[in-house]
Amino acid sequence: MKIDKMFWIILGVGFLMCISGGAIASDSSGGQNYYYDGPAKPTVGKIHIGQFTIIPGIALQEEYDDNIYLGNGNNDTTEKKESDWITHLKPSLVAKYDMMGRGAMSLGYFGDFAYYNTNNDNNWATHRVAFKGDYKAPAGFIVGIYNDYFNGDDPYADANLYKLGQKTKRWDDDLQTKVGYEFVDRFRVLAFYNYFKQRYDQDVDYSQNYDSNEVGAGVEMRVMPMTWAFLRYYTGERNYTSHPDSVPNFSDANDASYKWNRVNTGLTWDATAKLSGELNLGYQWLKANNEIDPYGNPYNDVDTWIASTRVNYQISPKTRVGAEIFRATRLTGADLSEYYDETGFGVNLNQAVLTKGVLRAGAGYALNDYNNPRDDKNYKALIGFDYYIKDWLMVGAEYRYWNRDSNYDIYDFADNRFMMTVGIAY
Helix, strand or coil, X not given: CXXXXXXXXXXXXXXXXXXXXXXXXXXXXXXXXXXCCCXXXXXXXXXXXXXXXXXXXXXXXXXXXXXXCCCCCCCCCCCCCCCEEEEEEEEEEEEEEECCCCEEEEEEEEEEEEEECCCHHHCEEEEEXXXXXXXXXXCCEEEEEEEEEEEECCCCCCCCXXXXXXXXXXXXXXXXXXXXXXXXXXXXXEEEEEEEEEEECCHHHHHHCXXXXXXXXXEEEEEECCEEEEEEEEEEEEEECCCCCCCCCCCCCCCCCEEEEEEEEEEEECCCCCEEEEEEEEEEEEEECCCECCCCXXXXXXXXXXXXXXXXXXXECCEEEEEEEEEEEEEXXXXXXXXXXXXXXXXXXXXXXXXXXXXXXXXEXXXXXXXXXXXXXXXXXXXXXXXXXXXXXXXXXXXXXEEEEECCHHHCEEEEEEEEEEEEEC
């Protein structure tokens, strides 16, 4: 079978992205914005070189945050509650390559430089480099690569909320790949490999350094003209990688490393369908590598249902609605048997208004149920309006709300953020 040369281009660029991520290093919001999915309006690049599109951009944002440390105000140290004005400078550069109906590739840089008006020691910066490539050969061969590299020191934490509200320097690299074959435009078989690496700069944050590897296989069947049903199986392992001598009685013989198996099923859609995203539900089996943590507490094997569903529906050219359901088990660190199940949902709306305006709104809820008496309820909401003076020039306003209500008062907080933005993307 002859494979188009673009397949090798995708593999080559993806491989270089993986190397750069491993050599030098979630989302600056810590992956917590489950109430909203996607940009207000896709940008159409005006710089074309053959099949390449180049999109440079920059945005200036003024933000007022009434709780920059995400504290409850009970004291002026660990739970300090303070407000401040924050100026954000957000440069970006995206390159896209169109494979003329066979797929596409994109490579982009996204930066966020934050400057506080009063609390200058809190100034931070984040950098994200993302690559995505999808290709389908006429003979049915399929390949996809996604790599997302993040490096920053913002206060919005990683997926398990470690040091939320504290400026903490870290980096991570997320690689997701698939290869497969499509038969007679109705059946697909796919193989997957996923890799995630996370590192914190300070030795005191050793408990958050880990590598995860996962392999999988799946089958898909077309059940409607643009809808596919799928069944996938994965097996993987997370290994915590830092065991400093300064931490007594801690080694790879009693850290929280674990293995897992999971099965996922659901629906996915072609890129041209009005529906996008995935309806994805499953079941997962987690098995600890060790019996007890450094303090003598037993590690628990966890069997539970999981979900990673995010679906958008384009009702009309002016209206898009979306919904999300998610559930995952999250460990809090390498040296503790503590974990929690995060379960939640979100809804969102994008509505074109007055030809050049876009109204965005969303709301979400998540319950973090720990394997101890602690339970945290998270409530979030967003409303924003963007106005495109020109295709390349927008102004916008946004409000975000986050309230965490815990049965332990020390974990409670409420945060209100107001933002005004001017952005250019050519």
